[in-house]
Structures are given as C-alpha cells and as structure tokens.
Amino acid sequence: MSLDKSDVEKIAHLARLAIDESSIPAYARDLNNILNLVEQMSAVDTETVSPMAHPLDAHQRLREDVISETDQRELFQSIAPKTDAGVYLVPQVIE
Amino acid sequence: MHNKTLSELSALLHNGDINSTELTQHFLNRIKSHNGNLNAFISVTEESALAQAAAADKQFADKTAGKLTGIPMAHKDIFCTKGVRTSCASKMLDNFIAPYNATVVEKIAASGMVMLGKTNMDEFAMGSSNETSFYGPVKNPWDTERVPGGSSGGSAAAVAARLAPVATGTDTGGSIRQPSSLCNLTGLKPTYGRVSRYGMIAFASSLDQAGPMAANAEDAALLLNVMSGFDERDSTSVERDVPDYTAGLNDSLEGLRIGLPKEYFGEGLDPEVAATIDAAIKEFEKLGATIKEISLPNTxxxxxxxxxxxxxxxxxxxxxxxxxxxxxxxxxxxxxxxxxxxxxxxxxxxxxxxxxxxxxxxxxxxxxxxxxxxxxKCRRLISDDFQQAFAEVDVIMGPTAPTTAFKLGDKTDDPVAMYLADIYTINTNLAGLPGMSIPAGFAGGLPAGLQIIGNYFDEARLLNVAHRYQQVTDWHKQIPTAFQ
Structure with missing residues (x-):
C-alpha cells in the first residue's frame, strides 16, 4: 500500500507533529520509500518464529518497593519552559 | 603530546613529566585551533575541564591517582552531564541543561578523567553522516569535504584529529563502528546490556549501547574497563562481572577461527574496500588464524x-x-x-x-x-544465523561499511540510500552482539575499517584480536596530515 496526503496528515497528528502543508508531498515520498524497503520483510515466512524482544531474552528485574530517589522538584523544574508554585503550566484545558 | 596512547599519557602523568593541567590545556588549544574547521564539538567545557585537571593534579600529589586520572576525553552529546547543556544535537534540547549525570559520565569522572566537552552527532543519533545535526555537519579530518560518518561523527572526528585522546560514542545501528571506519579509529559496540544506558538519551531502547572510540585497541580496552558494569538504574543492564579488558590483549591468535560471511562481500561493496579487507584477513592468517567462509542467510x-x-x-x-x-x-x-x-x-x-x-x-x-x-520475528532469524555461525567460528570478520567516507550532501536527499551505509553493522545491533571496527588500510586515500563481531560478552576476545593485528600493522597510527 502507499501513503497519500491524508495518511501523512493523520500520522503527523497521531505523532503530535506540526508539519508544513508544503512539505507533505516530500514526507509522503520519503515515507513510502521507507515502507517499500520495510516491505522486504514479507518475503520470509515467520509463521513459527517466536518474536525477539530482548537480545538476551532477559526478564524484568524486580526490586523492593522502597524510596530510592530524593525530591528534586526545584532542580527539575528549573529547566521547564513554564512553571508556577511547583506545577507545570500549559494552556487551559478545562473551561 | 596528542599522539600518545592512554598508557603513555598515564606514564607521563605518573612520572611527573607533565601534569594534567598542561595536558588538558594542550587539548583545549587544539580544539580552539581546529574545531572551527571540523565542527566536532557542540560544547567545550573549558572551565570545568581545567577544574577537573586541577583536581587530578592534586590526586597525583596525594598519590591517589589511578591509571586514567588526569587524561582528557570527550563525551558524545547524548550523555546527560549535570549542569552542562546536553542537546543530542537537536533544537529540541538546545536549552536543556541536564539535571543529573549519565552512569557512563559518573563512572568516567570517577576514574579521574577530564571531560573536554560534548561532541557533535546526528540529531538524536539518527543518521549515518552527521549531517542531521542542528549544529551543522561535522567534517572528516581526512578530507573536510567528506562526512565523518554517524551518528557519533563528532567523537570520531575529535579523536581522528587528536582533539581528544579518546571519546565515548553510542551505537544503535552502527553509530560507533561506521564513523570509526570512516575516520580510521578503533571503536567498539559492546554486548547489549554491558554498559548502562541510564542518562543516555534513548533512541531505540532495545538496540542502543554505548562504547569507546579510540586510536587503538588498548585505549578502547582501558575506557571499556571504566564504562562497563551492572547498573540497577538501567532495567536492561546485565548483572555480570566486568573482566579486565586489557588482561588478554597479547594472547596468541594461533588457532583462532575466523568466519567470513559471504553476504558481506557481495554486491554493493566497493572493490577497493574489499581489497583492503582481504589484505587484513591475510594478516590474520599469518598470525595463526584459520579462515572459513560462512553464511548469515538473513543478512x-x-x-x-x-x-x-x-x-x-x-x-x-x-x-x-x-x-x-x-x-x-x-x-x-x-x-x-x-x-x-x-x-x-x-x-x-x-x-x-x-x-x-x-x-x-x-x-x-x-x-x-x-x-x-x-x-x-525477523530479528530472531537474524540472531539465530549468528548463533549457528558461532558454533563453528570464534569471530566473524568483514567490512564495517560498504564504502569509504562519502561527500557532504551526497545522500541527504535520499534517506533510503543513507540507510544502506549501515548495511553491515545493523544486524549486530539486532542480535545484541558486540562488534568492533579497526583501521585496516586505505582505499583511494581514505580509511577503511575491518569489522570484527563476537559472541555475547566476548569483548575481551575482540580487543585481543584487534590488538594483535595492531602489533603487526600501523594503519591505526596514521593521522591526517593537517592534524599531526
């Protein structure tokens, strides 16, 4: 299948990316080229192959549920675009 | 001073022939002279570097200095460095001052090494030419009209031009090995899980791995010693002891079984690069290794x-x-x-x-x-190919990249053509195996790298194989004329 302009717009929206109207044809072309490359996977039969999520097939480690990090709110918020009284500010969401 | 190995620098420092402040100033001066041309560094941390050097000099005075104390190095700008801009070469993080250190940064600082600055890279490590950086492309010191490779292109150019003795890189699909090949360096991507990913800005978490980029195998081993090890802050870090990677460097290669995957020598490989690789393989035969053709059918x-x-x-x-x-x-x-x-x-x-x-x-x-x-599922097939091969051979060798460094701008309009620059390196990441690139000679006046792939946690063997080759060749000692 091939992605058209509306597909690119939909994907950009899902990815929360503003892209210029004028650059959509170029994105459509490049994404289609990449998907054509990816399509080569379909040449192999993987019906009986188990998916590989981790190279060493490791499992998630468990740890005791104890506090290991200290409160660094001021440090972390010092690099935020906009904060007030310890919270992050964004445009109003609830009327 | 800038052409010395880490061991030589360490000896000079420990003997008191130089101090870390002088050494650090020497490299800062080189960066000042050459970075305008190469664009290898995004940030130069002169003030903190000199403070770290002064602290190192105090350790020498107190006799508490270690092997790497006082030796300068550079970090790829993907590692979080507390209080220092960590941009990942993106406009997105141009104003990001990391609030904490990556584990790799902590470990290297604890060894006493001095950070000169943060090196340029492809944006978020996505690229094979260092041309996607928000801060502009890095130039290859061997030919400044050509790319250094990517994504760790700034680290590669910095070490190749001897603006830093050694640097860190990260490798998701070839980003340590391919620029090492294009810039005549020794670079190693360890087994997935060997080096902590904590504080290393994530690109593809099941593939990303950090490693050393150095002038030779011994230097790479020394840096890997410091970088490796279990970290409870990285959930994919592997709980396994770290050997001394320098211990077996001189082991004999007599009887070493080398596999050459036929898929790595086919269409798309530059004939001059192929000839360089063939010559390198012959050196290994002289060193006592046996050669066997193998197949990795899902390459x-x-x-x-x-x-x-x-x-x-x-x-x-x-x-x-x-x-x-x-x-x-x-x-x-x-x-x-x-x-x-x-x-x-x-x-x-x-x-x-x-x-x-x-x-x-x-x-x-x-x-x-x-x-x-x-x-x-395809990833499983690729990984299984390697395990079948390692039943018959100890290491796998081939070219690191299909060509030498290409011209700036050559592939920027065609993403898929750019992706093919990593055709020989990507499957190692998919399988999670360790891989290395070492200088193997020159094709058309530009460096070409030999790739060495090992089984899981076989980094020591890769370094041994690389080191023995470097004892009988001097490709790794070649430095571009303008930077000698």
Missing amino acids: SLAIPTYYVVAPAECSSNLSRMDGVRFGHRCDDPKDLLDLYQRSRGEGFGDEVKRRIMIGTYALSAGYYDAYYLKAQ
Missing part, C-alpha cells in the same frame, strides 16, 4: 527489520519531548494540542520527524502485527 533482512524496530521505539521514546517539562516550547500556544504539535514540529529536524512518523504508523491500530511483531 538482507537487517535494514528492513531495523527500520521498523528503531523508528517504532524512537516514536515512543521521543514522545517525552512535549514542550511541557523541558526542551523547546513554541511561542503563544493557543491550546494544549497546538503546544505539543508546534513545539515538536519546530524542535525536531526532518530525519527525526520521518522516523517518528514511520514508527507511529507501524505502531498504530491494526498495523502492529504486520510491522513491529513481524520485525521482532
């Missing part, structure tokens, strides 16, 4: 598989860059959606956007089985 699946797995994981990882908690925020957002979309649209470059969109598409409702699940 051609590597790039298609990678361009599902890596974009899918990057689309998830980069969702944290939303203009709310850190990084770039657009002006005057009209609502929350506008804030997300414009902050991300303005903050990310084209290649990053392409990969986020491919990944978003592959993970979107209805496509998961056809793309990500299929790719994970």
Whole structure:
C-alpha cells in the first residue's frame, strides 16, 4: 500500500507533529520509500518464529518497593519552559 | 603530546613529566585551533575541564591517582552531564541543561578523567553522516569535504584529529563502528546490556549501547574497563562481572577461527574496500588464524527489520519531548494540542520527524502485527544465523561499511540510500552482539575499517584480536596530515 496526503496528515497528528502543508508531498515520498524497503520483510515466512524482544531474552528485574530517589522538584523544574508554585503550566484545558 | 596512547599519557602523568593541567590545556588549544574547521564539538567545557585537571593534579600529589586520572576525553552529546547543556544535537534540547549525570559520565569522572566537552552527532543519533545535526555537519579530518560518518561523527572526528585522546560514542545501528571506519579509529559496540544506558538519551531502547572510540585497541580496552558494569538504574543492564579488558590483549591468535560471511562481500561493496579487507584477513592468517567462509542467510533482512524496530521505539521514546517539562516550547500556544504539535514540529529536524512518523504508523491500530511483531520475528532469524555461525567460528570478520567516507550532501536527499551505509553493522545491533571496527588500510586515500563481531560478552576476545593485528600493522597510527 502507499501513503497519500491524508495518511501523512493523520500520522503527523497521531505523532503530535506540526508539519508544513508544503512539505507533505516530500514526507509522503520519503515515507513510502521507507515502507517499500520495510516491505522486504514479507518475503520470509515467520509463521513459527517466536518474536525477539530482548537480545538476551532477559526478564524484568524486580526490586523492593522502597524510596530510592530524593525530591528534586526545584532542580527539575528549573529547566521547564513554564512553571508556577511547583506545577507545570500549559494552556487551559478545562473551561 | 596528542599522539600518545592512554598508557603513555598515564606514564607521563605518573612520572611527573607533565601534569594534567598542561595536558588538558594542550587539548583545549587544539580544539580552539581546529574545531572551527571540523565542527566536532557542540560544547567545550573549558572551565570545568581545567577544574577537573586541577583536581587530578592534586590526586597525583596525594598519590591517589589511578591509571586514567588526569587524561582528557570527550563525551558524545547524548550523555546527560549535570549542569552542562546536553542537546543530542537537536533544537529540541538546545536549552536543556541536564539535571543529573549519565552512569557512563559518573563512572568516567570517577576514574579521574577530564571531560573536554560534548561532541557533535546526528540529531538524536539518527543518521549515518552527521549531517542531521542542528549544529551543522561535522567534517572528516581526512578530507573536510567528506562526512565523518554517524551518528557519533563528532567523537570520531575529535579523536581522528587528536582533539581528544579518546571519546565515548553510542551505537544503535552502527553509530560507533561506521564513523570509526570512516575516520580510521578503533571503536567498539559492546554486548547489549554491558554498559548502562541510564542518562543516555534513548533512541531505540532495545538496540542502543554505548562504547569507546579510540586510536587503538588498548585505549578502547582501558575506557571499556571504566564504562562497563551492572547498573540497577538501567532495567536492561546485565548483572555480570566486568573482566579486565586489557588482561588478554597479547594472547596468541594461533588457532583462532575466523568466519567470513559471504553476504558481506557481495554486491554493493566497493572493490577497493574489499581489497583492503582481504589484505587484513591475510594478516590474520599469518598470525595463526584459520579462515572459513560462512553464511548469515538473513543478512538482507537487517535494514528492513531495523527500520521498523528503531523508528517504532524512537516514536515512543521521543514522545517525552512535549514542550511541557523541558526542551523547546513554541511561542503563544493557543491550546494544549497546538503546544505539543508546534513545539515538536519546530524542535525536531526532518530525519527525526520521518522516523517518528514511520514508527507511529507501524505502531498504530491494526498495523502492529504486520510491522513491529513481524520485525521482532525477523530479528530472531537474524540472531539465530549468528548463533549457528558461532558454533563453528570464534569471530566473524568483514567490512564495517560498504564504502569509504562519502561527500557532504551526497545522500541527504535520499534517506533510503543513507540507510544502506549501515548495511553491515545493523544486524549486530539486532542480535545484541558486540562488534568492533579497526583501521585496516586505505582505499583511494581514505580509511577503511575491518569489522570484527563476537559472541555475547566476548569483548575481551575482540580487543585481543584487534590488538594483535595492531602489533603487526600501523594503519591505526596514521593521522591526517593537517592534524599531526
């Protein structure tokens, strides 16, 4: 299948990316080229192959549920675009 | 001073022939002279470097200095460095002052090494030529009209031009090995899980791994000694003891079984690079190794598989860059959606956007089985090929990259052509295996690297193989004329 302009717009929206109207044809072309490359996977039969999520097939480690990090709110918020009284500010969401 | 190995520098420092402040100043001066031309560094941390050097000199005075104390190095700008801008070569993080250190940064600082600065790279490590950086491309010291490779192109150019004795890199699909090949360096991507990923800005979490980029195998071993080890802060870090990677460097290669995958010597490989690799293999035969042709039949699946797995994981990882908690925020957002979309649209470059969109598409409702699940199955096939090969051979060798360094701008209009630069390196990441690139000679006046791939946790053997080769060759000692 091939992605058209509306597909690119939909994907950009899902990815929360503003892209210029004028650059959509170029994105459509490049994404289609990449998907054509990816399509080569379909040449192999993987019906009986188990998916590989981790190279060493490791499992998630468990740890005791104890506090290991200290409160660094001021440090972390010092690099935020906009904060007030310890919270992050964004445009109003609830009327 | 800048042509010495880490061991030689260490001896000079310990004997009191030089001090760390002088050594650090020497490299800072070289950066001042050459970085305008090469663009290898995004940030030079002169003040903190001299403070670290002074602290190192105090350790020498107190007789508490270690092997690497006082020796300068550079970090790829993907590692978080507390109080220092950590940009990942993106406009998105141009204003990001990391609030903590990556584990790799902590470990290297604890060894007493001095950080000179942060090196340029492809934006979020996505690229093979260092041309996707927000801060402009890095130039290859061997020919400044050519790319240094990527994504660790700044680290590669910095070490190749001897602006730093050694540097860190990261490798998701070849980003340590391919620039090492194009810049005549010794670079090693360790086994997945060997080096902590904590504080290393994530691109594709199931593939990313940090490693050393150095002038020779012994230097790489010394840095890997410091970088490696279990870290409870990285959930994929492996609990396994770290050997001394320098201990077996001189072991004999008598009887070493080398596998040459026929798929690595076919169409697409530059004939001059092929001849360079053939000559290197002959040296290994002289050193007592035996050569066997092998097959990795699913090699051609590597790039298609990678361009599902890596974009899918990057689309998830980069969702944290939303203009709310850190990084770039657009002006005057009209609502929350506008804030997300414009902050991300303005903050990310084209290649990053392409990969986020491919990944978003592959993970979107209805496509998961056809793309990500299929790719994970192909990944298993690629990994199984390697395990069958390692039943018969100890290491696998071939070219690191299909060509030498290409011209700036040559591949920027064609993402798929750029992706093929990693055709021989990507499957190692998919399998999670350790891989290395070492200088193997020159093709058309430009460096060409030999790739050495080992089984899981066989980094010591790779370094041994590389070191013995470097005892009988001097390719790794070649330095571009303008930087001698």
